[in-house]
């Protein structure tokens with residue numbers, strides 16, 4: 394029995410510019426991602442990783458080819474419809490955290506809900522819950538300047554999951570962090586994937602961080618060069634060897650599971 398993949402790229406190409414200066418960033422990418430997967434996207438600089446992530450994140454459209462999100466042809470959607478799909482189903486985490494500087498962790502996390510028009514009461518409760526699920530209970534009223542890089546990335550992850558997305562897209566989420574914080578963030582992403590059912594797509598240059606993923610997709614020169622399953626994801630080993638108590642959440646204090654879209 395075959396299941397419909399949550400995400401499918403079929404022969405996707407992306408051309409930037411035209412004429413003599415035209416550059417083909419993607420040259421026919423085929424990629425199929427099931428709900429619940431945890432994919433690390435790797436490859437040398439200029440190989441098309443960001444272009445692929447922008448496409449997967451509905452921020453950009455392919456020049457040719459198809460992008461199906463839960464069976465919906467994204468390449469045929471207009472800008473507003475893509476924005477809706479993004480707001481409803483996708484969460485984003487960036488290397489540079491992208492938090493509002495003079496705004497508390499709580500308010501940063503509430504922002505996507507404010508854009509959605511949710512009530513203040515709902516926003517407060519959901520943001521508090523999301524911050525708790527990334528291990529930041531008690532830090533709600535701190536501004537980014539009062540938090541470490543690892544804590545800022547946790548706030549950014551809380552902001553990304555507060556809308557209960559089906560998919561979390563993370564672009565080098567550990568790129569600005571030291572090794573210890575990087576592993577903590579990866580462990581958190583692993584928990585969101587395994588315990589909360591969020592599909593995670595992550596670009597990384599670091600093999601140590603990619604080792605947390607269930608699958609590693611390698612881009613070279615605008616195509617998928619290799620696509621391999623990781624038989625022993627690192628998060629799984631960490632739990633078997635040394636269970637983390639730091640991020641344990643209380644029953645009923647976790648984001649609702651979103652494993653598929655309507």
Ligand code: ADP
Nearest residue numbers: 409410416418437438439440441442443444445
């Ligand atoms: P990676 O993320 O693997 O470093 P990118 O997807 O950023 O690769 O880039 C792939 C290729 O497309 C590169 O040659 C890059 O210079 C080019 N490129 C990316 N974005 C643009 C753009 N907006 N305009 C023109 N060329 C671009």
